[in-house]
Amino acid sequence: MKGLQVHIDTHSGFCFGVVYAVEMAEEILDEQGHLYCLGDIVHNDEEVARLARRGLKIIDHGDLYGLRDEKVLIRAHGEPPATYELALKNNLTLIDASCPVVLKLQNRIKSSFDKKETIYIYGKHGHAEVIGLLGQTGNKAVVFQDISELDLDSLPRNLTLYSQTTKSTDKFYEINETLRKNGITVNTNDTICRQVSNRDKDLREFVRKYDKIVFVAGSKSSNGKVLFKACQESNPNTYFVSNPEQVDPSWFGQDESVGICGATSTPMWLMEQVKERILTL
Numbered sequence: 001m002k003g004l005q006v007h008i009d010t011h012s013g014f015c016f017g018v019v020y021a022v023e024m025a026e027e028i029l030d031e032q033g034h035l036y037c038l039g040d041i042v043h044n045d046e047e048v049a050r051l052a053r054r055g056l057k058i059i060d061h062g063d064l065y066g067l068r069d070e071k072v073l074i075r076a077h078g079e080p081p082a083t084y085e086l087a088l089k090n091n092l093t094l095i096d097a098s099c100p101v102v103l104k105l106q107n108r109i110k111s112s113f114d115k116k117e118t119i120y121i122y123g124k125h126g127h128a129e130v131i132g133l134l135g136q137t138g139n140k141a142v143v144f145q146d147i148s149e150l151d152l153d154s155l156p157r158n159l160t161l162y163s164q165t166t167k168s169t170d171k172f173y174e175i176n177e178t179l180r181k182n183g184i185t186v187n188t189n190d191t192i193c194r195q196v197s198n199r200d201k202d203l204r205e206f207v208r209k210y211d212k213i214v215f216v217a218g219s220k221s222s223n224g225k226v227l228f229k230a231c232q233e234s235n236p237n238t239y240f241v242s243n244p245e246q247v248d249p250s251w252f253g254q255d256e257s258v259g260i261c262g263a264t265s266t267p268m269w270l271m272e273q274v275k276e277r278i279l280t281l
């Protein structure tokens, strides 16, 4: 035995948007034993598998076209108006678990669009939340995930800037500065979710306290990638796992301290399983 001291970061784990969606799904699953969910309820394969065992069926937009008279959960990322229209047409009951923070952002973008503002969204191309945001503008807003995608000389002289909720605050303000320095008048809307941006700072503090860090997240989680990078910057001895089986005993020396933390999509039960596995080494 290596005599490791293992601690889980109590601030890690689901953000309130994901807790809300999972609780809503569990409630319906208790009542009717099955429920459709449009897209992964959370970017974590283990949590998706747990809910699948209880009757949750993940479907995509293609499946939605063929579905009739069922209940379908909208996950925390939200959906564009076209999804609500299709549900009405197919007599589907939507259980709307869109995160309140995302819904507020959708409304703000819609009202900017109604005022005929030129909208730019700093976000990941093709991400579900971004598709929902774009839908508020009839897909007319410009999405970019890096400032290098924009030709600064030909940009409109006045624009309204929004951000996907999970982007980095520092990068957002850097972009804002670059635009202003290039003579563009920017109506800046910092719409980054503090459940994510604050976590960055808290995590950096947490990981400095331990010899080794095991960061737990699904390989599809954007937020997981961002937070893992932040942990690695503050403690280079940080390892990424998606499940307990991926823990490699060679990472740890005798009597070391180990911190376990994760993304906003990582369930606490999974971090506990990782802890149990490390304690057996």
Ligand code: SF4
Pocket (backbone or CB within 6 Å): 015, 016, 017, 018, 076, 077, 099, 100, 101, 102, 165, 166, 193, 194, 195, 196, 264
């Ligand atoms: S990260 Fe923030 S905006 Fe996104 S689901 Fe969680 S609480 Fe909502």
